[in-house]
Amino acid sequence: MVDFLLERTVPLPLDEAWRRLTEWPRHGEAVPLTRVTVVTPPPTGQGTVFVARSGLGPLAFDDRMEVTVWQPPADDAPGLCRLEKRGRVVLGWAEIEVRPGPGGRARVLWREELRVRLLPGLFDGILRQASRYVFGRALNRLLRRP
Template identity: 80%
Template sequence: MVNFLLERTAPLPLDEAWRRLTEWPRHGEVVPLTRVTVTPPPPTGEGTVVVARTGLGPLAFEDPMEVTVWQPPTEDTPGLCRLEKRGRVVTGWAEIEVRTGPGGRSRVVWREELGVRWLPGFFDPLLARAARHVFGRAANRLLRMP
Protein backbone atom coordinates (compact mmCIF):
# COMPACT_ATOMS: atom_id res chain seq x y z
CA MET A 1 0.00 0.00 0.00
CA VAL A 2 1.40 3.39 -0.98
CA ASN A 3 0.36 6.94 -0.16
CA PHE A 4 1.06 9.88 -2.39
CA LEU A 5 0.17 13.54 -2.66
CA LEU A 6 -0.11 15.72 -5.77
CA GLU A 7 -0.53 19.48 -5.70
CA ARG A 8 -1.36 21.66 -8.66
CA THR A 9 -2.24 25.32 -9.19
CA ALA A 10 -4.49 26.17 -12.14
CA PRO A 11 -5.56 29.53 -13.59
CA LEU A 12 -9.22 28.55 -13.19
CA PRO A 13 -12.11 29.55 -10.96
CA LEU A 14 -12.84 27.01 -8.21
CA ASP A 15 -16.02 25.67 -9.78
CA GLU A 16 -14.32 25.14 -13.15
CA ALA A 17 -11.34 23.28 -11.67
CA TRP A 18 -13.80 21.14 -9.68
CA ARG A 19 -15.86 20.37 -12.79
CA ARG A 20 -12.82 19.40 -14.82
CA LEU A 21 -11.56 17.01 -12.13
CA THR A 22 -14.91 15.42 -11.25
CA GLU A 23 -16.45 14.78 -14.65
CA TRP A 24 -15.46 11.14 -14.29
CA PRO A 25 -15.65 9.95 -17.94
CA ARG A 26 -12.99 12.57 -18.77
CA HIS A 27 -10.52 10.53 -16.69
CA GLY A 28 -10.83 7.81 -19.33
CA GLU A 29 -9.79 10.33 -21.95
CA VAL A 30 -6.50 11.10 -20.20
CA VAL A 31 -5.49 7.72 -18.69
CA PRO A 32 -4.23 5.27 -21.33
CA LEU A 33 -6.31 2.15 -22.03
CA THR A 34 -9.00 3.26 -19.57
CA ARG A 35 -12.75 3.70 -19.91
CA VAL A 36 -14.83 5.19 -17.10
CA THR A 37 -18.51 4.61 -16.37
CA VAL A 38 -20.69 6.21 -13.71
CA THR A 39 -23.77 4.85 -11.91
CA PRO A 40 -26.21 6.43 -11.51
CA PRO A 41 -25.74 9.01 -14.28
CA PRO A 42 -24.71 12.54 -13.22
CA PRO A 43 -25.02 14.57 -11.15
CA THR A 44 -22.48 12.99 -8.83
CA GLY A 45 -23.24 12.70 -5.13
CA GLU A 46 -22.50 10.45 -2.18
CA GLY A 47 -23.18 6.88 -3.26
CA THR A 48 -22.24 7.43 -6.91
CA VAL A 49 -20.10 4.55 -8.20
CA VAL A 50 -17.32 5.33 -10.65
CA VAL A 51 -15.77 2.33 -12.45
CA ALA A 52 -12.47 2.68 -14.29
CA ARG A 53 -11.79 -0.29 -16.56
CA THR A 54 -8.15 -0.43 -17.60
CA GLY A 55 -6.47 -2.81 -20.04
CA LEU A 56 -7.22 -4.65 -23.24
CA GLY A 57 -9.83 -7.40 -23.60
CA PRO A 58 -9.32 -10.24 -21.12
CA LEU A 59 -6.24 -8.52 -19.68
CA ALA A 60 -8.31 -5.68 -18.24
CA PHE A 61 -9.38 -5.07 -14.65
CA GLU A 62 -12.01 -2.86 -13.07
CA ASP A 63 -11.40 -0.31 -10.34
CA PRO A 64 -14.83 0.46 -8.81
CA MET A 65 -14.88 3.49 -6.51
CA GLU A 66 -17.74 4.84 -4.42
CA VAL A 67 -18.08 8.54 -3.70
CA THR A 68 -18.31 8.78 0.10
CA VAL A 69 -17.80 12.54 0.47
CA TRP A 70 -19.16 15.07 -2.04
CA GLN A 71 -18.77 18.73 -1.10
CA PRO A 72 -18.46 21.02 -4.14
CA PRO A 73 -16.56 24.24 -3.46
CA THR A 74 -18.29 27.46 -2.45
CA GLU A 75 -16.93 30.96 -2.00
CA ASP A 76 -16.23 30.13 1.66
CA THR A 77 -15.24 26.46 1.64
CA PRO A 78 -12.96 24.25 -0.42
CA GLY A 79 -14.43 21.41 -2.45
CA LEU A 80 -13.74 17.87 -1.30
CA CYS A 81 -14.49 14.54 -2.94
CA ARG A 82 -13.49 11.20 -1.42
CA LEU A 83 -13.64 7.95 -3.34
CA GLU A 84 -13.33 4.57 -1.62
CA LYS A 85 -11.88 1.88 -3.88
CA ARG A 86 -14.08 -1.23 -3.74
CA GLY A 87 -12.37 -3.50 -6.26
CA ARG A 88 -10.91 -6.98 -6.11
CA VAL A 89 -7.58 -5.78 -7.54
CA VAL A 90 -7.13 -2.11 -6.58
CA THR A 91 -7.72 -1.01 -2.97
CA GLY A 92 -7.47 2.21 -0.99
CA TRP A 93 -9.03 5.64 -1.42
CA ALA A 94 -8.54 8.96 -3.20
CA GLU A 95 -9.38 12.52 -2.18
CA ILE A 96 -9.56 15.51 -4.48
CA GLU A 97 -9.62 18.91 -2.81
CA VAL A 98 -10.03 22.19 -4.70
CA ARG A 99 -9.48 25.46 -2.85
CA THR A 100 -8.56 29.05 -3.52
CA GLY A 101 -4.88 29.49 -4.29
CA PRO A 102 -2.60 32.46 -4.83
CA GLY A 103 -3.84 35.23 -7.09
CA GLY A 104 -7.38 33.86 -7.33
CA ARG A 105 -6.17 30.66 -8.95
CA SER A 106 -7.38 27.22 -7.92
CA ARG A 107 -5.21 25.01 -5.76
CA VAL A 108 -5.74 21.26 -6.21
CA VAL A 109 -4.62 18.69 -3.66
CA TRP A 110 -4.96 15.04 -4.70
CA ARG A 111 -4.26 12.51 -1.93
CA GLU A 112 -4.36 8.81 -2.51
CA GLU A 113 -3.75 5.54 -0.73
CA LEU A 114 -3.27 2.86 -3.37
CA GLY A 115 -2.82 -0.86 -3.06
CA VAL A 116 -2.80 -3.71 -5.52
CA ARG A 117 -3.88 -7.03 -4.04
CA TRP A 118 -1.32 -9.80 -4.31
CA LEU A 119 1.47 -7.32 -5.14
CA PRO A 120 4.25 -7.79 -2.56
CA GLY A 121 5.35 -4.73 -0.57
CA PHE A 122 8.73 -5.01 -2.27
CA PHE A 123 7.09 -3.31 -5.28
CA ASP A 124 5.69 -0.33 -3.30
CA PRO A 125 8.41 2.14 -4.41
CA LEU A 126 7.78 1.27 -8.06
CA LEU A 127 4.00 1.47 -7.56
CA ALA A 128 4.34 4.88 -5.88
CA ARG A 129 6.46 6.29 -8.74
CA ALA A 130 4.11 4.91 -11.39
CA ALA A 131 1.01 6.21 -9.58
CA ARG A 132 2.45 9.70 -9.11
CA HIS A 133 3.36 9.79 -12.80
CA VAL A 134 0.00 8.49 -14.12
CA PHE A 135 -2.22 10.50 -11.76
CA GLY A 136 -0.05 13.62 -11.99
CA ARG A 137 -0.24 13.53 -15.77
CA ALA A 138 -3.99 12.90 -15.61
CA ALA A 139 -4.53 15.86 -13.25
CA ASN A 140 -2.46 18.13 -15.51
CA ARG A 141 -4.37 17.11 -18.62
CA LEU A 142 -7.79 17.34 -16.93
CA LEU A 143 -7.06 20.86 -15.71
CA ARG A 144 -6.01 21.92 -19.22
CA MET A 145 -8.98 20.36 -21.05
CA PRO A 146 -11.96 22.70 -21.53
Protein backbone atom coordinates in the same frame (compact mmCIF):
# COMPACT_ATOMS: atom_id res chain seq x y z
CA MET B 1 0.22 -0.02 0.05
CA VAL B 2 1.44 3.32 -1.24
CA ASP B 3 0.31 6.84 -0.60
CA PHE B 4 1.12 9.97 -2.50
CA LEU B 5 0.14 13.61 -2.87
CA LEU B 6 -0.06 15.64 -6.06
CA GLU B 7 -0.41 19.44 -5.97
CA ARG B 8 -1.18 21.90 -8.72
CA THR B 9 -2.00 25.61 -8.85
CA VAL B 10 -4.00 26.55 -11.94
CA PRO B 11 -5.44 29.77 -13.40
CA LEU B 12 -9.04 28.59 -12.99
CA PRO B 13 -11.91 29.54 -10.71
CA LEU B 14 -12.61 26.94 -8.00
CA ASP B 15 -15.87 25.76 -9.55
CA GLU B 16 -14.28 25.21 -12.98
CA ALA B 17 -11.33 23.25 -11.53
CA TRP B 18 -13.85 21.16 -9.54
CA ARG B 19 -15.98 20.52 -12.63
CA ARG B 20 -13.01 19.40 -14.69
CA LEU B 21 -11.83 17.00 -11.97
CA THR B 22 -15.19 15.45 -11.09
CA GLU B 23 -16.58 14.65 -14.52
CA TRP B 24 -15.67 11.00 -14.13
CA PRO B 25 -15.79 9.87 -17.80
CA ARG B 26 -13.12 12.51 -18.56
CA HIS B 27 -10.70 10.52 -16.37
CA GLY B 28 -10.87 7.75 -18.95
CA GLU B 29 -9.77 10.23 -21.60
CA ALA B 30 -6.81 11.28 -19.45
CA VAL B 31 -5.55 7.83 -18.40
CA PRO B 32 -4.21 5.56 -21.16
CA LEU B 33 -6.12 2.34 -21.91
CA THR B 34 -8.93 3.31 -19.52
CA ARG B 35 -12.65 3.84 -19.90
CA VAL B 36 -14.81 5.22 -17.08
CA THR B 37 -18.50 4.42 -16.77
CA VAL B 38 -20.78 5.97 -14.17
CA VAL B 39 -23.20 3.27 -12.98
CA THR B 40 -25.52 5.38 -10.82
CA PRO B 41 -27.92 8.05 -12.11
CA PRO B 42 -26.86 11.71 -12.12
CA PRO B 43 -26.16 14.08 -10.57
CA THR B 44 -22.84 13.16 -8.96
CA GLY B 45 -22.92 13.24 -5.18
CA GLN B 46 -22.32 11.06 -2.17
CA GLY B 47 -23.14 7.49 -3.20
CA THR B 48 -22.23 7.90 -6.88
CA VAL B 49 -20.50 4.76 -8.17
CA PHE B 50 -18.32 4.54 -11.25
CA VAL B 51 -15.99 1.96 -12.75
CA ALA B 52 -12.65 2.58 -14.43
CA ARG B 53 -11.85 -0.33 -16.75
CA SER B 54 -8.13 -0.38 -17.54
CA GLY B 55 -6.06 -2.64 -19.75
CA LEU B 56 -6.50 -4.62 -22.93
CA GLY B 57 -8.63 -7.69 -23.53
CA PRO B 58 -8.10 -10.43 -20.94
CA LEU B 59 -5.53 -8.27 -19.11
CA ALA B 60 -8.13 -5.60 -18.25
CA PHE B 61 -9.51 -5.05 -14.76
CA ASP B 62 -12.20 -2.92 -13.15
CA ASP B 63 -11.43 -0.27 -10.54
CA ARG B 64 -14.83 0.30 -8.86
CA MET B 65 -15.12 3.56 -6.90
CA GLU B 66 -17.77 5.18 -4.74
CA VAL B 67 -18.03 8.84 -3.80
CA THR B 68 -18.19 8.89 0.01
CA VAL B 69 -17.66 12.63 0.56
CA TRP B 70 -19.07 15.28 -1.79
CA GLN B 71 -18.58 18.89 -0.79
CA PRO B 72 -18.33 21.13 -3.88
CA PRO B 73 -16.58 24.49 -3.41
CA ALA B 74 -18.86 27.41 -2.56
CA ASP B 75 -17.72 31.03 -2.82
CA ASP B 76 -14.16 30.83 -1.46
CA ALA B 77 -14.77 27.69 0.62
CA PRO B 78 -12.75 24.67 -0.53
CA GLY B 79 -14.32 21.62 -2.15
CA LEU B 80 -13.57 18.02 -1.18
CA CYS B 81 -14.43 14.73 -2.85
CA ARG B 82 -13.39 11.37 -1.38
CA LEU B 83 -13.50 8.17 -3.41
CA GLU B 84 -13.32 4.69 -1.92
CA LYS B 85 -11.73 2.18 -4.29
CA ARG B 86 -13.54 -1.14 -4.05
CA GLY B 87 -12.37 -3.16 -7.02
CA ARG B 88 -11.12 -6.73 -7.12
CA VAL B 89 -7.60 -5.56 -7.95
CA VAL B 90 -7.30 -1.94 -6.80
CA LEU B 91 -8.21 -0.89 -3.25
CA GLY B 92 -7.74 2.24 -1.17
CA TRP B 93 -9.05 5.77 -1.48
CA ALA B 94 -8.47 9.08 -3.24
CA GLU B 95 -9.29 12.63 -2.21
CA ILE B 96 -9.58 15.57 -4.56
CA GLU B 97 -9.49 18.96 -2.85
CA VAL B 98 -9.92 22.30 -4.62
CA ARG B 99 -9.12 25.39 -2.56
CA PRO B 100 -8.34 29.05 -3.15
CA GLY B 101 -4.74 29.64 -4.18
CA PRO B 102 -2.60 32.72 -4.70
CA GLY B 103 -3.81 35.41 -7.07
CA GLY B 104 -7.33 34.04 -7.47
CA ARG B 105 -6.05 30.74 -8.81
CA ALA B 106 -7.27 27.30 -7.76
CA ARG B 107 -5.03 25.07 -5.65
CA VAL B 108 -5.65 21.36 -6.28
CA LEU B 109 -4.57 18.60 -3.90
CA TRP B 110 -4.94 14.97 -4.98
CA ARG B 111 -4.20 12.52 -2.15
CA GLU B 112 -4.30 8.81 -2.70
CA GLU B 113 -3.72 5.59 -0.81
CA LEU B 114 -3.44 2.70 -3.23
CA ARG B 115 -3.25 -1.04 -2.71
CA VAL B 116 -3.02 -3.61 -5.46
CA ARG B 117 -4.30 -6.97 -4.32
CA LEU B 118 -1.64 -9.70 -4.29
CA LEU B 119 1.18 -7.25 -5.09
CA PRO B 120 3.90 -7.72 -2.45
CA GLY B 121 5.15 -4.68 -0.52
CA LEU B 122 8.49 -5.19 -2.23
CA PHE B 123 6.96 -3.39 -5.24
CA ASP B 124 5.64 -0.37 -3.31
CA GLY B 125 8.41 1.93 -4.57
CA ILE B 126 7.74 1.08 -8.20
CA LEU B 127 3.97 1.34 -7.68
CA ARG B 128 4.37 4.77 -6.02
CA GLN B 129 6.52 6.11 -8.86
CA ALA B 130 4.24 4.71 -11.57
CA SER B 131 1.13 6.03 -9.81
CA ARG B 132 2.57 9.51 -9.33
CA TYR B 133 3.53 9.59 -13.01
CA VAL B 134 0.21 8.29 -14.40
CA PHE B 135 -2.05 10.26 -12.04
CA GLY B 136 0.12 13.37 -12.36
CA ARG B 137 -0.23 13.34 -16.14
CA ALA B 138 -3.95 12.67 -15.85
CA LEU B 139 -4.35 15.55 -13.40
CA ASN B 140 -2.51 17.89 -15.75
CA ARG B 141 -4.67 16.84 -18.71
CA LEU B 142 -7.93 17.16 -16.78
CA LEU B 143 -7.06 20.64 -15.61
CA ARG B 144 -5.84 21.82 -19.02
CA ARG B 145 -8.85 20.72 -21.07
CA PRO B 146 -12.26 22.37 -20.61
